[in-house]
Structures are given as C-alpha cells and as structure tokens.
Amino acid sequence: MTExxxxxxxxxxGLDSMLAARVVQEQGVHVEGxxxxxxxxxxxxxxxxxxxxxAEERQGSGNNALWVAERLGIPLHIEDVVExxxxxxxxxxxxxxxxxxxxxxxxxxxxxxxxxxMEAHGFDFIxxxxxxxxxxxxxxxxxxxxxxxxxxxxxxxxxxxxxRRLEPTLPERMGWVDRERLHGFHGRSRKPQMALAERLGIExxxxxxxxxxxxxxxxxxxxxxxxWRARGAKNYDLDDIMxxxxxxxxxxxxxxxxxxxxxxxxxxxxxGYRRRYPHLRTVSCGGPIALLDGTxxxxxxxxxxxxxxxxSAGRNAESVExxxxxxxxxxxxxxxxxxxxxxxPAEWYIG
Amino acid sequence: MAxxxxxxxxxxxxxxxxxxxxxVAKLAAGDELAVYxxxxxxxxxxxxxxxxxxxxxxxxxxxxxxxxxxxxxxxGASA
Ligand code: SF4
Numbered sequence: 001m002t003e004x005x006x007x008x009x010x011x012x013x014g015l016d017s018m019l020a021a022r023v024v025q026e027q028g029v030h031v032e033g034x035x036x037x038x039x040x041x042x043x044x045x046x047x048x049x050x051x052x053x054x055a056e057e058r059q060g061s062g063n064n065a066l067w068v069a070e071r072l073g074i075p076l077h078i079e080d081v082v083e084x085x086x087x088x089x090x091x092x093x094x095x096x097x098x099x100x101x102x103x104x105x106x107x108x109x110x111x112x113x114x115x116x117x118m119e120a121h122g123f124d125f126i127x128x129x130x131x132x133x134x135x136x137x138x139x140x141x142x143x144x145x146x147x148x149x150x151x152x153x154x155x156x157x158x159x160x161x162x163x164r165r166l167e168p169t170l171p172e173r174m175g176w177v178d179r180e181r182l183h184g185f186h187g188r189s190r191k192p193q194m195a196l197a198e199r200l201g202i203e204x205x206x207x208x209x210x211x212x213x214x215x216x217x218x219x220x221x222x223x224x225x226x227x228w229r230a231r232g233a234k235n236y237d238l239d240d241i242m243x244x245x246x247x248x249x250x251x252x253x254x255x256x257x258x259x260x261x262x263x264x265x266x267x268x269x270x271x272g273y274r275r276r277y278p279h280l281r282t283v284s285c286g287g288p289i290a291l292l293d294g295t296x297x298x299x300x301x302x303x304x305x306x307x308x309x310x311x312s313a314g315r316n317a318e319s320v321e322x323x324x325x326x327x328x329x330x331x332x333x334x335x336x337x338x339x340x341x342x343x344x345p346a347e348w349y350i351g
Numbered sequence: 352m353a354x355x356x357x358x359x360x361x362x363x364x365x366x367x368x369x370x371x372x373x374x375v376a377k378l379a380a381g382d383e384l385a386v387y388x389x390x391x392x393x394x395x396x397x398x399x400x401x402x403x404x405x406x407x408x409x410x411x412x413x414x415x416x417x418x419x420x421x422x423x424x425x426x427g428a429s430a
Contacts, residue, residue, distance in 0.1 A: 037365055061399035062392050063365055069403045076403050080369045242363065272361070 005176035006030045007158070008118050009127040010110055011076060012212045013041075013064025015193055015204060016129030016161060021072055022200055023160040024127055027177045031127070033076040034117055035065035036110050038085040039241050040213040071202065079113065082238055089215070090234040094146070097136070099221035101213070104146060111151035118156070125156045125171045132162040132186040161185045161193070214245060219351035223249050226350045230257065230294065239276065243291070246270065249350040250307065256294035257350070258304055260311055275327050280308045283333070284321035287312025302336060309338035353378070356385040360417070364392035368400045371422065375406065380426035383409070388418040397422070 009021035011033035025031045042064075061067045069076035088109045092102035107130070114126045128147075135143050144166070148157050155169040163172065164184035172179040185192045197204050214220040223244040228234045230251070246266050247259045261267040270279075270289050277291040290308045301324055309320035315338050325331040357374050359367035367388045374384055386397060391413060397420050398408045405425035412419050 037369065041365075061395045063368070063396050063399070066365075066368070066396060066399040066403070070399055074403065075405075076400070078365055078369050078372060078400075080366070 004028065004030050005125070005171065005174075006032075006123040007125050007127045007171070008114055008121070008123050009033050009074075010114055010129070011035050011065045011068055012129070013068055014129065014212055015197060015202075016131060018068045018072065018129070018202065019193060019196055019200070020127050020129040020160045021068075021074065022202065023182065023196075024158070024171075024177055025072065025074070026200075027181060029171075029177060031072070031074050032123075033065065033069045033072070033074050034114050035076055035078045036081045036085075036113060037078060038089075038106075038213065039082045039238050040085075040089075040215050042213060077117070079117075081109075081113065085109070086236070097216065099216055099218050100224055101215035101221075103135070103216075104143060107147050108150040111147055111153050111157060115151055115153045115156070124176060125158055125169070126153050127158050127160060129161060130159045132159075132165050134186075134188055158182075161196075220244060222351040226251060226257075230254070239273070243270075243273070243293075247288075247290075248311070250344075250348045251350055252303055252307060252348050253294070253297070253300060256292065256296065256300055256304065258290050258292060258307060260290040260308060261288040274325070278324065278326050280305055280322050280324050282309065282312040282314065282320055282322050284319075285312055285314035285317065287314065287320070287322075302334065305334055305336045306339045307344065309336055310341070310344060312338070314338060352381045352383065354383040354385060356387065359386060359388040359390075359393065361389055364390050364396050367393040368396045371397055371400065375404075375422070375424055378424045380424055382424045384422040384424065386418075386420045386422060388420075389416060391418060393418050393420070 007024055007029050009017065009031050011017050011021065021031050021033065066076055088105050089102055092105040094104040097103050111126060118126055130144060132144065133140055148154055158169050158171050159166065160182045162185050163179060163182035165186055168179060171177045194204060227236065227240060243259055246269055247261050249257060249259055251257045259270065261270050267289050270291055273291055277293060279289055279291050281289045287308065288311055292304055305322045305324065308322060312320055314320040319335050319337055321333060321335050323331040323333055357370060359370050367390060371386060378384065394411055394413060398411065401408050401422055407423045407425060409421040409423050
C-alpha cells in the first residue's frame with residue numbers, strides 16, 4: 001500500500017484506548033476515533049446534574065472521549081447506540097460480570113460497530129486499548145479471541161498495547177505498522193501504561209473506578225434490577241436510565257418508587273421531569289423534590305409525603321406541608337407528620 | 352451559504368453533540384448551523400467536537416438557562 005494506512009480507534013475516554021491510538025499514530029497511521037453512547041457512560045450528561053469540576057480544572061470538554069481526541073489531535077465520531085444496546089444489555093450471550101455489566105458482549109458489539117464503520121468509510125483496521133489478562137480470571141483466556149471472532153473484525157483488529165503477545169494481525173503482516181514498536185503488556189498492573197504515558201508525554205488523570213460505565217457500579221445495577229423487577233420486564237428508555245443516576249431511590253411499596261433529590265443540582269435536574277412524573281415538594285420548609293414512579297393506591301400519597309418530609313429541613317417538626325402534583329394537574333396541598341428515621345426500613349432503600 | 356437551526360433543548364450531553372454531528376454531515380463547507388440547547392455541557396462539548404473536526408464556532412452564549420452556539424462548517428475534516 002502506497003497510501004497512508006487508516007485506522008479507526010475505539011476511544012472510551014480512558015487511558016488505555018488513548019495510548020493505543022497514540023502508538024499507531026506515532027507509526028504514521030491516519031487515525032480517527034469512534035465512541036459509542038450507550039446511555040450508561042459515566043460522563044457526559046453529569047454536568048447537567050452537578051458542576052463538572054474536572055472539566056473546569058483541565059479546561060475543555062467534560063466528555064472524556066472528546067477530551068482525549070483533542071489531546072490526540074484526531075476527529076472523533078460519537079455514535080448514538082442507545083436503542084441497539086438494549087439487546088446487548090438485556091440478553092447478553094456471555095452473561096454479566098460482577099454487576100449488570102455485560103462486558104464481553106459489549107466489547108463484541110462495539111468492535112462490530114467499529115468494523116462496520118471501517119468498511120463504510122474505507123479504513124483498513126481497528127485499534128482498541130485491550131490488554132491481555134486484564135479481565136477477571138474466569139474470562140481471561142477466551143476474551144480477546146471471542147471479541148475478534150464474534151465482531152467479525154478478525155485480524156483487522158489490532159491491540160497495540162499487547163500485540164507482541166498475540167498472533168501477528170493483518171496490519172503487522174502488511175507492514176502498515178511495525179510489530180517491533182508495539183507492546184507486550186499483560187495483566188492488571190497499570191505501571192506499564194503509566195510509564196508509556198510518561199514517555200509519550202501524555203498527562204494521566206484519575207480513572208473512574210471499575211470501568212467505563214455505570215453498569216459496573218453495584219448500587220446502579222441494584223437500581224436497574226429493581227426497575228426491571230417492578231416492571232416485570234427487562235426494558236428501559238433513556239430517561240429511566242438517566243434517573244437511576246440521580247437522587248436517593250426508595251421503594252416503600254412494590255408498586256411505588258420515590259426518587260428524592262439529595263442536593264440542589266439534583267433538584268434542578270429532577271424538576272425537568274415534572275411533566276412526566278407525579279411529584280412532591282415541601283412548602284413549609286426547605287426540602288427536596290421527589291418524583292413518584294409507579295401507581296398510587298389508597299394511602300400511598302400520604303406515605304410518600306411523610307417519607308419526603310423525613311428528608312426535609314422539617315424532619316423534626318410536628319407537621320410539614322407539601323405540594324403534590326400530577327404531571328399535568330394543579331398542585332394539591334397536604335400536611336403530614338414526617339416519618340421517624342426508624343420507621344423507614346433499610347429494605348426500602350434501593351442500591 | 353445556508354443557515355439551518357437545530358433544537359437540542361432538553362437533551363443531555365452527549366446527545367446535542369451527536370445531533371450536531373448528524374446535522375453537519377448534511378451541510379456543505381461554509382454553511383452555518385444555529386444550535387439551541389439547555390444542557391450547559393453543550394457549551395464545552397460542541398466547541399470541542401468542532402475543533403477536532405475543523406469546524407468553527409462563531410459565537411456561543413448562555414442566557415436564561417439556554418445555550419446558543421453558531422457553528423460554521425469547515426471544509427477540511429469530514430463529519
Ligand atoms: S464497563 Fe460498561 S462500557 Fe465498558 S465494556 Fe463493560 S459494559 Fe461495556
């Protein structure tokens with residue numbers, strides 16, 4: 001090939017995928033990034049909820065993938081895969097990880113999408129930041145071969161950080177990249193990545209613990225499992241999964257859940273959902289807004305109001321006045337005694 | 352040169368960026384896109400996306416809880 005080879009790199013916003021892209025870029029390959037928005041990504045929308053300090057400090061986008069793309073100087077294509085991802089999450093062939101994270105199916109899905117993009121745009125190969133032996137023991141041996149095979153990327157999938165421990169891929173055999181200048185990292189230690197980042201002059205930053213998305217988070221997964229249980233089906237829309245990231249979630253009745261704001265940013269965020277959910281807010285004292293998700297049976301509204309009052313500034317008062325409103329109805333006032341802390345069973349808390 | 356507008360109100364990041372990406376893909380170099388959003392993150396993310404793709408942000412402002420950006424499509428990088 002006389003033309004400059006072209007690679008599409010999966011950019012998660014983490015350090016490994018950034019290093020992998022940089023390593024092939026350094027060998028003269030034209031690299032463009034691709035990032036998939038599943039709805040569960042850790043970043044992104046969060047600045048709508050609370051001030052994004054990191055974005056302010058490091059100046060630039062609060063979106064990690066965009067921030068990385070700017071540092072690498074590459075175009076980044078962000079793909080909305082919210083709908084397609086539902087099948088991956090609700091029906092993973094290879095099952096879940098420690099929480100509701102379908103990591104292997106997720107990687108297969110993303111590499112397959114990247115392969116389709118590669119083919120549609122006349123690119124030559126795909127780059128990921130995967131490292132041999134990085135995954136939990138039970139999945140270790142099969143992980144990388146399954147991703148290559150099931151995504152049908154086969155030997156057009158290059159893992160520059162571990163390539164020297166793997167069979168030579170097409171880009172290596174064709175001489176598009178020099179295998180000698182790729183790496184042989186393995187295992188869960190982060191030291192080789194840190195050293196490489198330093199050598200390449202890439203500043204490192206705190207990585208979100210666990211993984212690139214909320215599904216690795218135990219509390220988040222518990223809330224998602226609760227949502228599916230209450231619905232009797234594994235379905236969701238984008239609003240559902242956004243709301244699982246916000247507020248305190250309590251289920252005092254099998255058919256009723258409350259989402260109670262914990263601070264001002266969350267209050268503002270939940271206010272945006274007043275047209276979709278019945279809600280409660282305190283009026284006689286400062287307090288949070290709460291969305292009611294489910295059905296209201298006899299006595300439920302009063303119970304919900306007492307629960308919200310328990311989290312208001314009037315928690316020790318004799319009575320607290322609240323306003324309850326249906327999504328499109330006029331607010332109705334009610335006065336209740338806040339629930340005592342011991343009257344809120346631990347099982348009501350989700351996650 | 353044409354000017355189109357794009358309503359990204361009530362969408363959370365990165366959806367406004369994704370919408371801008373799709374809109375720009377249909378425009379020609381020199382065209383302008385006026386973007387209206389409510390997520391303040393769009394004020395950082397849309398300019399960052401424009402920088403990596405070679406498009407220009409001619410103006411951006413936040414007023415009364417709304418974000419407005421005017422993007423001019425560049426000729427170089429593809430969307
Ligand atoms: S952590 Fe989330 S985004 Fe990352 S591979 Fe696992 S499921 Fe996919």
